[in-house]
Amino acid sequence: MASYLQIPDDEKGHDLDLFCVPRHYENDLDKVIIPHGFIMDRTERLARDIIQDMGGHHIVALCVLKGGYKFFADLLDYIKVLNHNSDKSVPLTVDFIRIKSYCNDKSTNSVKVIGGDELSNLSGKNVLIVEDIVETGRTMQALLSLLSKCNPKMIKVVPDAFLVGYALDHNEYFRDLSVSVGKSHSY
Template sequence: MGSAQAGDIHHILLSEEEIAAKLDELALRIDADYAGKDLLLVGVLKGAVMVMADLSRRIEHQGVEMDWMAVSSYGSGTKSSGVVRILKDLDADLSGRHVLIVEDIIDSGLTLSWLISNLRSRGPASVEVAAMLRKPDAAKVEVDVRYVGFDIPNEFVVGYGLDYAEKYRTLPFVGTLAPHVYES
């Protein structure tokens, strides 16, 4: 785990196997819903890297393309500020395309809500969201999410793309962080 310690993980919330099974299920639904449509997956860096890679490989839709955005709204803390800056914009033109935003986690929904509005203003045929994780208790705005992997408690989680101070992203599972890590 790099400079992270084995004792840093308090509890495994979702195992590698549970995540894989959910990705299979989501990919089947996406294939059915977007059959014959021009589908563009938009990943949100950095957290969505794992779910984007694993989900896209399961989607059998032949015309699927990928693009990436990087937005900043967190600063250095664990609470979203709601202020969004685009650090890396899309390369693709969205006109007339079906866009599926791929997210690792939705908590406040503030950044995602902003992102949906921004992408819808670019003339796509549709904009939907697929998120591996959602924290219903953390929501500050209502966001319509078409594909949700798991609803989880409002706890600080790491792994499968999710980080704390840029560590733990590469863990194959999702776990809660032991309090000593972020309270020190």
């Protein structure tokens, strides 16, 4: 059984007319790739998998802002429900960090980490990183290098694909969509 959902690169998606999409985005979007209900169901299952994989030991959930915030909040809600309704629960703490590697829509050659002053508290803990988009991997490599200096017990990364909506953006647009959509190439 697969532990992930694979969406083919040539996924046809769903017609925008089938969903509530703000009118000011209609000309910028091609299709809905992942409907909101599907996202929520998959997020609930990921929470269960995370508890099973990382449970039994303190988890520090680290959100990479801005794009990771919506998925992060929903994921933590499901983890909290599992913690409250299970015979076995796990301590969970939350932290936030920003990483800059883009100027407008262009990738720069430098990675700047903002925040994370309390990352020294990660020693011996399981760290769950919720990132928005892993494109070149340079940003994630910089973050993993920084975190490894803190001697965590385990580090796991939860990436999203390159989509917009559900808090994922393109130049700060589309974060307010509740679905993940394929973006037109009009920018």
